[in-house]
Amino acid sequence: MAKTTKPPKAAGVLLIVLAFVIAGIYLFQRRPEKMDAEYIPQQTVSQMITPGLEKVITANVNYYGNSVGYYAEPDKEGSYPGVVMIHEWWGLNDGIKDMAKSLSSNGYRVLAVDLYGGKVAQNMQEAQGMVSSVKQPEALANMRAAKKFLNDKGATKVASFGWCFGGGQSLQLSLAEKDLSATVIYYGALATDSAKLKNIKWPVLGIFGDQDRSISVESVRAFQANLNKDKTVNEIYIYSGVGHAFANPSNANYAPEETKDAWGKTVAFLEKYLR
Numbered sequence: 001m002a003k004t005t006k007p008p009k010a011a012g013v014l015l016i017v018l019a020f021v022i023a024g025i026y027l028f029q030r031r032p033e034k035m036d037a038e039y040i041p042q043q044t045v046s047q048m049i050t051p052g053l054e055k056v057i058t059a060n061v062n063y064y065g066n067s068v069g070y071y072a073e074p075d076k077e078g079s080y081p082g083v084v085m086i087h088e089w090w091g092l093n094d095g096i097k098d099m100a101k102s103l104s105s106n107g108y109r110v111l112a113v114d115l116y117g118g119k120v121a122q123n124m125q126e127a128q129g130m131v132s133s134v135k136q137p138e139a140l141a142n143m144r145a146a147k148k149f150l151n152d153k154g155a156t157k158v159a160s161f162g163w164c165f166g167g168g169q170s171l172q173l174s175l176a177e178k179d180l181s182a183t184v185i186y187y188g189a190l191a192t193d194s195a196k197l198k199n200i201k202w203p204v205l206g207i208f209g210d211q212d213r214s215i216s217v218e219s220v221r222a223f224q225a226n227l228n229k230d231k232t233v234n235e236i237y238i239y240s241g242v243g244h245a246f247a248n249p250s251n252a253n254y255a256p257e258e259t260k261d262a263w264g265k266t267v268a269f270l271e272k273y274l275r
Contacts, residue, residue, distance in 0.1 A: 049263040052106030058097075063111065064145035070097045070112040072104035073153070081181070081274035082155030084146045085112040086162030086169045088248070089127040091120040095248070106267055108274070109155050113146045115139050115169070131165055136172065143173045147180075157181035157274045161266075162188060164245055174200050182273045184266060187215050187244055192222040194229060203233040205269045207262045209242035209253075235269060237262065 054074040061071045070092060074080060083103060087096045092114040100112040115134055121127035143160070150158050159182035162170035167188020174183040175196055183200065186207045191197060204227060208220050220238060227234045239246065239262070243253040247262060 049102060049260055051102040052104075052267075054105045054107055056101050056104040058101060058104075061111070061149070063113075063149040064142050066117065067114050067142055067145075068118065069114050069146060069149075070100055071110070071149075072100045072112075073109045074104060074107055078107075079154060079156075080107055080109045081270075082109040082111070082147070082150030082153065082158040083270070084143055084150065084158060084160045084170075084173065085110050086143065086160065086166030086173075087112065087115070088163045088245070089121065089131045089165040091116045091127075091130065093120045095250075103161075103267075103270075106270075108270070109150055109153050111146045111149055113143055115142055139169060140172065140176050143169065144177065147173075147177070159184060159270060159274055162186065163247065164188060174202075174204075182270060184269070186247060186262070187212055190215065190219050190223040192219060192226060194226040197223075197226045197232070198230050200227070200230075200232050203235070203269070203273045205266060206234065206236040207247070207266070208236070208238045209244065209246050209255075209258075210238050210240050211243040211253075214244045235265070237265060 054076065056072045057075045058070065058072045060068050063069050085096065085100050085103070087093070092112055096112050100110040104110045116130050119130060121130055147158050158180055160170040160173045160177075160180060161184040162168070163186040165188070167185040168190075169188070170183055170185050171188055171191060174180055175191065176199075178199075181202050183202065183204045184207075185205070187209065206220065206223070208215055208217070210217050217238060220236060224234060224236045239255070239258045242255040242258050245251040246253045246255040247259040248254060249256075249259075
């Protein structure tokens with residue numbers, strides 16, 4: 001009977017190690033790359049942050065032309081400041097509506113505007129197309145109408161608040177308006193021209209990440225320097241190790257701890273300057 005020879009133990013170990021290396025290379029190559037862009041939100045704000053104490057009521061409201069926004073207010077009579085909330089490049093989706101409810105639960109009248117005429121992007125290509133189609137004069141008229149809606153509801157103080165595309169629009173509204181009470185910008189496009197920024201006479205909160213490939217740390221520093229030059233009260237936070245849209249729970253860059261911290265700073269900022 002022929003004798004079967006066994007491979008040396010060292011050769012067997014080498015084969016096992018080689019198999020693990022090949023598998024590791026395969027998995028690494030198939031791992032999705034973290035993109036510095038927002039993904040379509042699938043999770044809700046309740047998985048990101050803790051809402052406030054007030055119960056809220058909501059409604060879809062026609063506030064400008066054919067534009068229908070999402071309005072939230074505390075379900076209790078009272079005098080509340082207002083917030084014009086501006087969506088990301090995806091449009092006025094459920095994630096933004098949830099944010100409006102959560103902020104309102106802290107004691108605010110919140111109108112989440114629609115700058116896309118009712119459209120919500122389903123992928124990045126659609127989102128880019130929608131952003132490109134926005135005409136700034138029309139967007140400003142839309143946001144100003146939202147501010148008036150909140151004023152008519154009894155809000156004597158109104159802030160602008162947006163993320164990404166909406167963060168840039170929050171700044172644009174602030175550059176154009178004369179009587180806002182606060183500005184909140186989450187990683188939005190910035191103006192660094194001191195002549196333009198002189199129009200802002202109220203406090204500004206800025207939330208950014210130092211790994212953001214869209215909004216550079218240098219532009220954030222220049223923005224803050226010009227605010228300081230004009231003695232504009234500001235709170236600018238640059239979170240270490242996080243990229244663009246880190247506060248979006250469906251983004252590959254999502255950073256839960258930084259998001260909670262930023263939300264706490266946002267609520268405290270609005271409490272300080274709108275109350």
